Amino acid sequence: MIVKSYESLAGTKSETSLGKGRAVTRRFLLAEDGVGFTLSDIRMKAGETAPLHYKSHIEANYIIEGEGILEELDTGVTHELRPGVMYCLNEHERHRIICKTAIRMICVFNPPLVGGEVHDESGAYPAA
Numbered sequence: 001m002i003v004k005s006y007e008s009l010a011g012t013k014s015e016t017s018l019g020k021g022r023a024v025t026r027r028f029l030l031a032e033d034g035v036g037f038t039l040s041d042i043r044m045k046a047g048e049t050a051p052l053h054y055k056s057h058i059e060a061n062y063i064i065e066g067e068g069i070l071e072e073l074d075t076g077v078t079h080e081l082r083p084g085v086m087y088c089l090n091e092h093e094r095h096r097i098i099c100k101t102a103i104r105m106i107c108v109f110n111p112p113l114v115g116g117e118v119h120d121e122s123g124a125y126p127a128a
Helices: none
Strands: 015-017 024-029 038-044 049-054 058-065 068-072 078-081 086-089 095-099 103-110
Touching: none
Parallel strands: none
Antiparallel strands: 015 024, 024 038, 038 103, 049 095, 058 086, 058 103, 068 078, 068 095
16 A cells, blocks of 8 residues: 655655746656556646646646646647646647646646656656
8 A cells, every 4th residue: 555645745756846936746656656657736826837748648637726728739729727627638739737826736647757757948748
């Protein structure tokens, strides 16, 4: 059995940010846990905008707090984000999150992350 708390992940390889004081991600499960996926808690600040691209991971996100907009960068299609909304990047879509308020979401990655991965300045995520 694996039991971890949000507080216990602070300052470890399980905690990352999108850079320069932006969104904080704490990853409860990593590849080393051997369960086949990563489970993360992501917290973004009001007014924050984050371009993102996962080249080799499928990611599902479930909004539990806050409001914002999800923009598909290749098509311009937008979606409202609010508690109870899930979105899945099942085709490695380039996207941007625009936070109207602070947002908190629970995320699942497959394949699992190893810890310490970060987005580059363009929002791209490294290949696994």
